[in-house]
Amino acid sequence: MKSLSGLLTDYPALPGTFDELIGTDGAPRPEFAECLAMLGALSPDEFARAQSLAELALLNQGVTFSVYKDSRGTEKIFPFCLVPRMVSARDWDHVQRGLEQRITALNLFLDDVYGDQRLFAETKVPRDLVLGAQGYLPKLRHIRPAGGVRVVIAGIDLIRDPDGVYRVLEDNLRTPSGVSYVVENRVLSKRIFPRIFDAANVQRVDSYPTKLAETLSSVAPDGIVDPNIVVLTPGQFNSAYFEHTFLARNMGVDLVQGGDLFVDDDKVFLKTTRGPRRIHVIYRRIDDAFLDPEHFRPDSMLGVPGLMRAWRAGNVTLVNAPGNGVADDKAVYPFVPDMIRFYLGEEPILEQVPTYVCLRDNERDYVLDHLDELVVKAVDEAGGYGMLMGPQASRAEIAEFRARIIENPRRYIAQPRVELSTCPTWIPDKRQVAPRRVDLRPYILTSREGPWVLPGGLSRVALVEGSYVVNSSQGGGSKDTWVQGNGGRP
């Protein structure tokens, strides 16, 4: 057993919590021992210098997100911690297979729920609860989307419990964001810690944009060989604008806004200085409700009138398909294992978090009696909003959620608070490394040929001591995720 020196000396591991890098004996996990020894040899001064170098690089490169409440449209960097989160090859193999299985089942579920709805006829999955999801769009029933794949791009949030078991926390099947930080964080890791990185034998993530371009090409409408692809953004005031430009730049496709597109004869065209150009695949980063003012919100300034007609006619592929919200609704989530069993005839590879559906009387009663122990989530909110952290909440907050749940039970689910795993994290104020809770969002691309999982992902970290909320809007930061390669290198 190696003892640690320097940066990782006296690492104050949290009892009852799994740590990603350090074992219960206080020594580095053996699969990461070599590069952790190198990392641990750095002095706090050296690390602080490296850290500020990384932050300056992010600021100068404009790797930022917009802060909405600020009137001057201030942009901030997404706080980045240079201590990586590492995943062993063996763990990753398990995660990857589980994600492929899950995303395959979710795609089949969406085809079914917008098709014959066999799931309800042949299993006990409650029809009313599923079809009551806000993201279910009954008008789209019996439309087969151009390209044939509904969830082309997915981000599935995983957490690790105190036993180190990976569990799916939630699915993001509409417009998951964050992948640009995965690639940019990696650039910084390699630039700042080349030797440590080299020692860790890490799988590459910079192939993502190429893979994404191939995937988008593959889901073009039938018969289109060399499709014109665009990324559709709400514009530069959107918090994820950096990512939209990142994706367009790295795929070499146009980044467009709603006003740049128009629909004629159920086909989509781009307005250019040389006249209209036909568009076949749109990776849209705007919500369903804003896609097409003719079809959804008439007041939408972001969308393209007639876009849904073109989609319905099979002349354009929308990525992801409209209507996917029914599959990542938090009240539908408890039934994903049933979907895997029903559509694939397999047992789920990845665990979930036990979930109480407030629409069901007995489960709601339990939730209302145990609000101070549970995490309550609104089924249609994201970003850490609309959430009650029972164990940390005040009496007033609990009373408020009790009233909300009683008024609209379909809108809420509850889960026991999982002791999220921790990862050593640089704490600038204390100039030391301390455990902070993390999650992991891997990205899965599904082409006509099937799913592909990016070996890596966005590790988000709750920078505030004691916090369980990793969202960037709530004081979260990010880490590079180092997935170790299979076998040694020559």
Next chain:
Amino acid sequence: MTQRPRNSTNFHLRAQRHGPAGLISRVADCCMWFGRYLERAESIARQLQATSSLALDAELPPTRCWHPLVVVAGEEAHFKERFGEAFGDGERVQHFLVWDDRCWVSLFRTVAAARENARSIREVLSGDVWETVNELYVWMQNEGPEGGPAVYRARRDDFYRRVRQMTQLALGLMRSTMLHDTALDFIWLGVMLERTNQTARLLDVHHHAFGGEVGAGATEVHDATAPGALNHQVVETAVWVSLLRACSGFEPFVKSFAGRVTPAAVAHFLVTDARFPRSVTYSLHAAYERFSYLRPPSDGDLPGGESLAMLARLDKWIANLPPSLPDLHAILTQIVDETARIGETIGRELLGYEPTPSVASSPEG
């Protein structure tokens, strides 16, 4: 007009490489404005730097140094409204033209606008270009000891120099790190239209303040607004040298005129010398040429015909100006107005602007 900076073989090569794709109108608009703001930022910084140096010499009343800058910026009325007749207060004028949020063309606003346009065409620019522009913007906001405001307070010349270097770097990086395609053509079109405009305005204002009738070859001072004439030869030379410096044109000028600085020679040089990249002739011709790449005269079906015709007409008109430049003010006014009209027409024909009937009608040049 004698010299063309680019030969026709080159043109055909480019036409092939362009392909039929075209650029999103909104993106083209941002490209053009990015070019304009970048060029404007460099120009403002250059003018401020040259004038700071000029004002250090004792002979000239400060008002004569600083007032023209506010006029060139088109902010005379606004400045007067807020600060009265404080045109001689160099610090105030500089602060106004560098930092003032309400000054339409302040350096900070210009850099912020260049950066904002760059950000909306982030996928078009190379990483190097973007980082340079973004770094300049971040630096100008950085309140730390090495940030823009601190350098401005402590080392004024360094401050202007840094702004100029960063904008020049961005302009150069566009040539060396970006595809030479439609997007870059729109950026250069913006640069060249802005440069035409800046040089013409700068010369016009100086000519008005210090000049006199250039055509008559006189060195006498003819300025109705100024109390007391400036007839000291040395001072006058200094003023015109400063103007040349404000256009980065001093060295090219003395090479051409063997050091004899006269108002007529300076005007002639800044308007007609096709070898000097900031002359009106060069800039406007370059703008015309860029536009011909975007919208070749042979492609009659493509939008942009009216803009092309206007650019061709103005280019020819400038090339055929009589060498003595009679009534310089009228000539420069015509150039400034006509480039504005061309900008509007390009906007209407290619960039999706709403038509503006009142200014769209083009008088014969």
